[in-house]
Amino acid sequence: MIMAGVCESSQMVGTTVLPTPESLVTIWTEFNRRYFQGALPPIPIEWSRRLTSSAGMFVCRIGPRQALQRADEERLRRRRIRLSAVLLQQDGPEPQRETIVTLAHEMIHQWQYDILKRRPNHGSDFRRMMARMNQDGLGITLYHSLGTAVAALAKYAWRCQHCGSIYRRHRRTIQPRRHVCGSCRGPLRELVVGNKASPPASIPAPLPMPSPHRQIDLPFQGG
Numbered sequence: 534m535i536m537a538g539v540c541e542s543s544q545m546v547g548t549t550v551l552p553t554p555e556s557l558v559t560i561w562t563e564f565n566r567r568y569f570q571g572a573l574p575p576i577p578i579e580w581s582r583r584l585t586s587s588a589g590m591f592v593c594r595i596g597p598r599q600a601l602q603r604a605d606e607e608r609l610r611r612r613r614i615r616l617s618a619v620l621l622q623q624d625g626p627e628p629q630r631e632t633i634v635t636l637a638h639e640m641i642h643q644w645q646y647d648i649l650k651r652r653p654n655h656g657s658d659f660r661r662m663m664a665r666m667n668q669d670g671l672g673i674t675l676y677h678s679l680g681t682a683v684a685a686l687a688k689y690a691w692r693c694q695h696c697g698s699i700y701r702r703h704r705r706t707i708q709p710r711r712h713v714c715g716s717c718r719g720p721l722r723e724l725v726v727g728n729k730a731s732p733p734a735s736i737p738a739p740l741p742m743p744s745p746h747r748q749i750d751l752p753f754q755g756g
Contacts, residue, residue: 580615
């Protein structure tokens with residue numbers, strides 16, 4: 534039923550048909566009812582051609598407890614779900630499944646933020662909800678399976694000097710003076726892109742240095 538909704542309402546991105554934001558809201562509404570008892574407040578869902586480091590991202594501009602002090606309209610305006618039009622636009626039926634799985638993944642982050650009032654993460658709360666939703670065969674994972682596509686688009690890369698994790702980006706968005714490795718919190722060093730080495734299949738996102746005013750951008754990504 535959900536897959537049919539994706540096929541019937543779509544838009545062209547490049548040469549590929551993608552679900553429209555309206556059809557994604559229909560899927561979001563069904564998942565909200567089925568798995569979250571309708572408790573999740575509305576959230577903008579948008580396609581992004583600039584998002585190339587991950588299949589999807591839950592973005593929020595303030596911490597979950599700070600949000601309680603804001604008016605509802607202002608609080609809701611400050612977070613959204615973004616999906617990568619570049620990584621999810623490939624031909625065939627699997628990209629549609631990747632889109633649904635990615636949206637479900639980001640909804641768990643929304644649940645952590647809006648309902649649990651916690652910073653989104655991949656800890657025990659996330660894994661418990663993921664297991665519950667996967668009982669229906671959704672196939673949600675901690676990291677997406679688009680590592681090769683991410684690497685092909687990447688113009689910049691950084692390696693952790695402690696554990697060797699590699700982070701690839703389309704733009705120079707990682708700053709070693711401000712960010713540390715998401716695996717071991719080790720320092721990062723920029724690499725010269727151009728080698729043919731395959732990237733790791735799944736690594737977490739780099740973490741920003743602690744700051745009382747930092748923005749929360751929590752991607753669903755493998756590199």
